[in-house]
Amino acid sequence: MRLKGVSQDRVAGAARCSKRDVARASRVIREHGVTMETLMGMGDAQVRERWFPAKPREADGSYAQPDMDSYVERKGTYRKLPVKFLWYDYRRKAETTGLRTYSYQAFCRMFALRCEQLDATARLEHQPGEKAFIDWCGDCAHLTDPVTGRRSKVQVLVTVLPCSGLMLYCFNVCWAGSAVFFRSVG
Incomplete structure (x- = not known):
């Protein structure tokens, strides 16, 4: 996008990265004379390796090292x-x-x-349909009745099926009568 003249702000927004990263890429393009033809013949890993190599950090003696x-x-x-x-x-x-x-x-x-x-992480294995994790989602929101203008609390209950990652959420609106809406998200 920078080779086509798109501004750094627009590239950062489109690529969802920081302006600093776009500026760094622009500097590489300018300093190394990168062209579209050069980029078309390379994969992501080759581009990273050639112009953006990872710099291993050396231990800094000015820091206390934790055990x-x-x-x-x-x-x-x-x-x-x-x-x-x-x-x-x-x-x-x-x-x-x-x-x-x-x-x-x-x-x-x-x-x-x-x-x-140290392989000290706890990995949980879940069998399909064996468990569901349920919790209330954050603070109560408020919903305003368009006819009466009355505000009511809205509570959201979220259920996650850990094996499939499917989510079910429920809105409970508390006003004259109680209405419940279910929505499943994959």
Whole structure:
């Protein structure tokens, strides 16, 4: 799209990516003289490999390194223990070293990666029709009766069938009488 002269804003909107990514691609096009003919003969992986290679991050010695193995073990022992508490523990221990600490998001990425490496993730296998997960969806919305102008609460109940991923949701409108509408989404 950039080769055809489409603006960065429109490309970002159409591709659903950041303007920074579009600017980076535009810079590559400009600096390397990329043409449509060049791109037509390449696949996505080849384009990424040639102009956008992944840069491996080196360990930064200015950060206190968390002992992820012990955190994964603690999480396995106490399943309801939030990862945020593990991060708080990491920060408390790191204060004594005088080194910088990772952000919560970075800690969560590192934690998830270590769980995957240790195969510590819990994968739930579901048989068709065996279970359904049911919950109310968020706060109550309000619906206004067009004739009387009266506002009523609308509650949404969502049911998910985990094996197929099908969803059923139900709206319960509470006014003079109670009306219930069902809608299934695949």
